Structures are given as structure tokens and as C-alpha cells.
Amino acid sequence: xxxxxxxxxxxxxxxxxxxxxxxxxxxxxxxxxxxxxxxxxxxxxxxxxxxxxxxxxxxxxxxxxxxxxxxxxxxxxxxxxxxxxxxxxxxxxxxxxxxxxxxxxxxxxxxxxxxxxxxxxxxxxxxxxxxxxxxxxxxxxxxxxxxxxxxxxxxxxxxxxxxxxxxxxxxxxxxxxxxx
Numbered sequence: 001x002x003x004x005x006x007x008x009x010x011x012x013x014x015x016x017x018x019x020x021x022x023x024x025x026x027x028x029x030x031x032x033x034x035x036x037x038x039x040x041x042x043x044x045x046x047x048x049x050x051x052x053x054x055x056x057x058x059x060x061x062x063x064x065x066x067x068x069x070x071x072x073x074x075x076x077x078x079x080x081x082x083x084x085x086x087x088x089x090x091x092x093x094x095x096x097x098x099x100x101x102x103x104x105x106x107x108x109x110x111x112x113x114x115x116x117x118x119x120x121x122x123x124x125x126x127x128x129x130x131x132x133x134x135x136x137x138x139x140x141x142x143x144x145x146x147x148x149x150x151x152x153x154x155x156x157x158x159x160x161x162x163x164x165x166x167x168x169x170x171x172x173x174x175x176x177x178x179x180x
Contacts, residue, residue: 011102022092029089036082043071043078 047068053059113121130145 006106008099011099015099015102026089026092029085029092033082033085033089036078036085040075040078040082043075047071 050059050064050068050071054061054064113124116124128144130143132143133141135141
């Protein structure tokens with residue numbers, strides 16, 4: 001796998017697709033952020049209306065207090081989502097991957113796999129290898145899954161575990177397993 005990812009043409013092709021996918025998702029994330037900001041503003045406006053109703057004597061203190069508490073909890077959740085989304089957008093804008101960074105990561109690949117316990121190494125390889133098509137006992141064709149942001153060495157920005165970074169599936173060169 002390391003030798004496959006040492007191919008500059010292959011890496012350039014991957015980087016182009018990953019960066020394109022990342023940028024394609026940016027407008028959707030920005031629209032989602034605007035929607036969250038509107039929801040937060042609406043709930044704050046509703047709180048002001050409840051307070052006005054209480055101040056004008058149209059609502060009792062307990063009912064007002066309970067509803068305001070619910071709205072504030074909703075606002076807290078929405079603001080938490082907003083902060084996560086702002087971080088994702090910032091990372092997408094500020095950090096498109098380049099060939100030099102990927103090469104640094106690949107240089108550490110062998111060290112990472114050899115220092116990992118067998119189950120960690122297996123899990124890592126499963127994240128990289130999407131599928132292997134077997135045409136015969138001597139010929140296979142691998143397909144690799146390349147996440148948009150790889151967190152292997154701290155070079156790339158951190159992505160939350162529950163975030164779904166875009167990925168690119170790349171068809172590798174057929175491998176002939178016949179012995180010469």
C-alpha cells in the first residue's frame with residue numbers, strides 16, 4: 001500500500017478529487033450554518049415575547065419560567081451544533097491537502113502500521129482498502145478509500161469522530177500475483 005501511495009500521479013489525482021469533494025460540501029454546510037443561526041435568533045425572539053407577556057401580566061411566572069428554560073436548552077444545543085459546523089467550515093476553507101503533506105503522512109504509514117497492535121493495523125487497513133476484486137487466484141484489483149482528511153500524524157486538522165468527512169474511492173492498478 002505504501003508503494004502504491006508513493007506514485008505522484010496517483011496522489012495528485014486523489015488530492016484533486018478529495019479537495020473538489022471538500023469544496024463541493026462547503027456551500028451546503030454554510031447554508032446549514034445560516035439555518036442554525038436563524039433558529040437561534042427565532043428562539044431568542046420567542047424568549048423576549050414570553051418576558052414581555054410576563055411583564056405585561058398576561059402570563060404567570062411559573063409558566064413563563066418553564067418555557068424560557070426549555071427555549072434556553074434548545075438554544076444551547078443549537079449553539080453547540082453551530083460551533084461544530086463553524087469549525088468544520090473553517091477547516092474546509094483553511095486546509096486543502098497538498099502533495100507535500102500527503103507524502104509526510106505516507107512516510108509515517110509504515111511506522112504507524114508496524115507500531116500498532118494487530119487489531120489496530122487491521123482496522124486502519126480496512127479504512128483504506130474499500131474492496132478487492134478477485135478475478136482469478138493470480139489477479140486482483142484493489143479499490144482504495146481515501147478520506148478527505150486523514151488524522152495520522154497531526155499534520156491534518158482534527159475532525160470530530162461523528163463527522164463524516166468526504167471520501168474518494170480510487171481504483172488501483174490490477175495486481176498480478178503469478179510468480180515468475
